[in-house]
Amino acid sequence: MKLNSYLLKSTVVAALGGLLFGFDTAVIAGTTHALTETFRLSPAALGMTVSAALWGTILGYPCWLEFLAINLAAVTVCALWQCYTSSLL
Numbered sequence: 010m011k012l013n014s015y016l017l018k019s020t021v022v023a024a025l026g027g028l029l030f031g032f033d034t035a036v037i038a039g040t041t042h043a044l045t046e047t048f049r050l051s052p053a054a055l056g057m058t059v060s061a062a063l064w065g066t067i068l069g070y071p072c073w074l075e076f077l078a079i080n081l082a083a084v085t086v087c088a089l090w091q092c093y094t095s096s097l098l
Contacts, residue, residue, distance in 0.1 A: 026070075030066060030067075033063075033066045034063065034066075037059055037062045037063060038059075041055060041059060044058060
């Protein structure tokens, strides 16, 4: 069976996304004790805090992709403009 490059790339991206989300979850879970002690959170407030942090990781990803795409487009345009203007000299 021959590997399809699109399928392979999609699998790698999905695996890295799962790894990073798992890392975020572990970091958030590791801070719950310190959050509870520092801010004297009740169990309900701690649950809301952890939930907000997890939703932030989920909803922040598309925003980051849009930000990255806009910046990549700007860098590409600037690089092309630089190539164009330097070829005129």
